[in-house]
Amino acid sequence: MSGKSKDRSLHLLAGGLLLAMAALFAVAWYYQIAPLKAFAEAALVGGIADWFAVTALFRRPLGLPIPHTALIPANQKRLGKALGEFVRDNFLAPDLVVARLRQGSPAGWIADTLAQPAIAHTLARRLARVMEDADTRAAVLGLIRPGPPLAQALLLVMRQHGHQRVFDRVLDAVQNALVRDNAFVLAKVSDGSGRWVPGWIDRKLADKLTAALAAGLDDLRRADHPWRLGFTGWLERLAERLRDDPALAAKLAAMRDTMLADLLSEPHLTPPLAEAIVTWGRRLAADPGGRARLDRRLIHLTERVLVPSRREIGDFIAEVVERWDSATLVAKLEGQVGRDLQYIRVNGTLVGGLVGLALYGLSHLLG
Structure with a gap:
């Protein structure tokens, strides 16, 4: 019943x-x-x-x-005011809130909660629905503005040597792949050699080629390497075109709208977002230092934002009840x-x- x-x-x-x-x-x-x-x-x-x-x-x-x-x-107005004052004085008292946060571990609760796939999926689906809202989507698309704003962002990243770090990470990924397994190189060498060439020769050639590639990658780490300098020059020319070429900006804007319209839809956005939430929750659960840092930040945020605003929160509750x-x-x-x-x-x-x-x-x- x-x-x-x-x-x-x-x-x-x-x-x-x-x-x-x-x-x-x-x-x-x-x-x-x-x-x-x-x-x-x-x-x-x-x-x-x-x-x-x-x-x-x-x-x-x-x-x-x-x-x-x-x-x-x-007595609706008086009840709303009394409820707001009750919440303000009994639930948002500074000593009570901070002591409760210090007693437990908000970060631990957050980690355990977000690590649950069902909760992560529900949260991801709700966030995805928010992204499907026309105003929210327009705001997100407005953050990615091709043209002069994107050119300025690219130049800022370059001034902070972000492009060099990206270049190095690509080198690290390729070099790690070669160290772990050179089967790809061996397969290419075997395909290019004749049937009469023994397999041990193919393996020896593949090992030497792998070593040469690794040495070449090490050489690419030099700040004055032509390829690295060429990458920097290409980014500078791209930033210049983004700043001065309206046609390119319009083309990129159209590509942005087409790609993000599909990526920000609930069916496409929910699964990867849920997976990211679960992954972050599990990493936080396995990281005591990270949880301690997050706890300190949450307590600091509470002391700086929530507790000083408790009078406004109480007034807000009173206003909501009064408007009912x-x-x-x-x-x-x-x-x-x-x-x-x-x-x-x-x-x-x-x-x-x-x-x-x-x-x-x-x-x-x-x-």
Whole structure:
């Protein structure tokens, strides 16, 4: 049974019990059964009083303009302010927040959470949906602007020798591949030699060729190597064209729009993004030093941003509650506590009846 069905059942139970007490009172009055009449009468009073009290919290009983009813809608602004102050003073107190962060490890929780594939996939899918928003996509595309902005970015990277680091990383990748396995070179040598050439000669030639390639790669690491200088010159000419050639900028912009429109779609973006999230979470989980650094940054961020802004956060909560439609606010609160309120009505009816019966018995005992 769903929550709404249970709430409706309890509401019917409370109302039905009140009607049953009214019927019981009528029977007791008709047959003059004094104890039963005392019980039913008191139960009716208790049930009606609790029905009035419960209803008066959210709306006017029977729609009558009775003072001090519909308390929650009438005091919505004050409730919002009180809720904001409560969160501000009890959840965002500086000592409490920082102590709680120091006690645990937010970075550890983040790592364990993001390392779970299901959570990472859900997070990636939501991020991908954000990227599919037209305004968000336009903002992302605006960050990649061919033409003078891209030329300036390229020249900035070159001034910081970023292109040289890229060149060296490419050399490292090729050299590591040759060191790990020269089967590719051996296959090419074998294909080029005749059938009559023994295999050991092919292997010897492949080893020498591999060694020569490795030496050539080492030579490319010289700052004055012609190839390295040629790479730098090509990037400089590219930056110049990006700055001065509108046709090239327009062509690159069209390529950007075509490529990113496909890459930023949810089906294409979600899998690699989820894999990246899981990988980052697992690396963080296996890196105690990284977690410690992230914990320090989170605590520092909390001390510098969250805690000093707690008054604004409290005011924001108050404003949100105040802006809620009264019917929405009542529905939210009734959905949370409605079941307990119906139990109050049931208990009020039964307890009222028992108290009435007890008073009846006590009055007879005292003569």
